[in-house]
Amino acid sequence: MKVSLNWLKVYIDLEDITVEQIVDKLTFAGLEIEEVIDQAKIYENIVVGYVKEKKKHPNADKLSLCIVNDGSRDYSVVCGAPNVAEGQKVPLAKIGAVIPSNGLKIEKVKLRGEVSEGMICSEKELEISDNHEGIMALDSSLEPGTPFSKVMNLDDVVLDIAITPNRADALSHIGIARDLAALFDKKLKLPEIKLDETGEESAKYASVEIIDPENCPRYVAKVVLNVEVKESPDWLKKRIESIGLRPINNVVDVTNFVLYEVGQPLHAFDLDKLAGKKIVVKKAHEGEKFVTLDSKERILSEADLMICDAERPVAIAGVMGGENSEVTPETKNILIESAFFNPSSVRKTAKRLGLQTDASYRFERGADYNIAVWAARRAAQLIAMTAGGNACKSEIDAYPKPFPTKNVELRYERIKRILGYDVDKETVKKIFINLGFGLSESAESLKLEVPSYRHDIEREIDLIEEVARIYGYDKIPEVEKISVTLEEKVDQSESNDTVRNLLNALGFYEILTNSLLREELAKEYGNPLGVLNPQSAEMSHLRPSLIPGMLQAISNNIKVNEKNLQLFEIGKVFEKINDVINSFEDFRESEHLILGLTGNAIEDEWYEKERKFDFYDLKGFTAAFLNKFLPGAEFDVKRLDSDKFEYGMEILLDGQVIALGGKLKDDLLKPFEIEQDVYASVFYLDKIKSIQRGAPEFKELLKFPKVYRDFAFVLDKEIEAGEVIKVIRNASSNLLHHIKLFDIFQSESLGMDKKSLAFRLEYYDKSRTLTEEEVDKEFRRAIKAVEEKFNAKLRGS
Structure with a gap:
């Protein structure tokens, strides 16, 4: 949520407090500042300039050479705007300034042979408007040298604050100001409502009926007559523009202003468009259609709460109003809605319709049911002020059924027991008074009346958390001694850290993807487990595979022209075992690792040509990871026929599959708009972690020579190289240390159903030099074993 510092200063005195102090205090109090936008810095080195002289550029027909004064010195500025004139006051960007619209940094340059020491700016270049037909002319009474940000009242600082779901009270300027009042021990100044009410009571012009009080416990309506809907005054436009909102008209802008001022969503109806001048709060009919303010038709459910008039729906409660009752320039009479809706009802409706608004965002988290009347009166006051109406x-x-007051007791001794340090009793009392709590005290405790805007305060421990965050985590005393146990503990994250380190070393980057998928996509990869209350149709089922997330990440990268990728993810996958889920035995949860390769393995350079990733890159990375993670283990690699892989492999250890991979089929890539080959390996981490890992051992450098022997066999093309290697190894002694397949050859000369496999065998002994006789004996034994097992023929024999 964006908060304007100038706006905050209306409710709390911050003159002696720096922006840095505010940022630090709020962040340590649980309201993390994600960004600080200082408008004065945006317009730094842009000042009011006085055009003393203008003459034609000697070397360009369309350029002017101007002498511009900033109050202290003259600058020579080349300008191409047709409307620049001698005697004007203009925005002058001096050397070092950065133009807001394009990021151009102003430097001293020569333009067509003439020195230019700055730039005279247009409104578009300064992001004031879209006008770029000429330079911006300023008020002639302005003093040269005055900062442009000050002239345009663009000296605000905007804080972008991350609000946690439990802190609905902080979703407004007054809410943030209240926390600052407690943090800096300041007085909170709430606006005074001076409302000149005339004529009859609101009840004469309208009525309210709540048919569903469970989902609408309170509905406040106030009538304002004879308004003039028009453009908002500058002060109101600047307030809402400062936090990124677009002004619409004075009535709508007032409702937005009050929303961001106090956190209460409001809606303004054209009273004359309400049939029977009546508001009825009730459930929608199943399948009913309704057009919202964004001109989209919505299909309603009987679970959706609606605001209706005497004949039809006019708004989706807590979410968005309808076109049939919106305020227009012809509107004369207004009904202001200020209500409290059940957070669960609003959340379900907003998520089902895929429609999140500023109002629903607040109602979902719990608005303040006691602020409804104040907010309606505040809006009526401002509408009367800006639209000339009569409240x-x-x-x-x-x-119908007022909420009870919530009281929670806080024991002083409990504060010390939980926090581990003393907080002065007067300090504790002052914290809660500044936060708006009512209190009565005894010698041992405080009885606190929880304000209605603090839904998150339920128990004593919540009050202690308030003391800790306002008193300051930085005030926790240092402890000189601390007791620790020497008992060995298992670090559950150690294995995953090892996986990350190994893959980082192999050049892979980690990704984190959503564990929720849409139903159709999830079903392509298994029997997915549905979510009871999904946030949207796109996130309705738990993922049965990491492949969709990997493909989405690859797609996102390709769209920003990052096409050469080595990615990995560690994550949980879920699969339904039984159709009815009654217990943990009805579904399976397991941990997987996925590697993804796509694009070029080698970029095109002057010394080598580009090469794309292929299956053997994937196989090499897969083997490298497993050999490092499970050193000394003997793996079997088999061909895999799968509906996911165009050609693939599965890797077995002691007879069980621990990984599989290959080139993903194009049908899987199409939904993600991927038009280049993608290779992926999936590892069953649960199985891999259950295998006893050998400790890495130091291997002494070999002192004696290695002996190499090569041979090639012609055999049936269906026979896999891994089967041949296994036979060679079984027929050999421990003198054979390594077998490498270095050539595969197929030709009509060998036979249509034949192929040639060539191997290199590596022999050595760590303690002595081998003789030719013993190596030849080993070699012949291997040849004989292959010939007998596969009816193979030794080539060259």
């Missing part, structure tokens, strides 16, 4: 007396307050 009717009192409000219609439909509140």
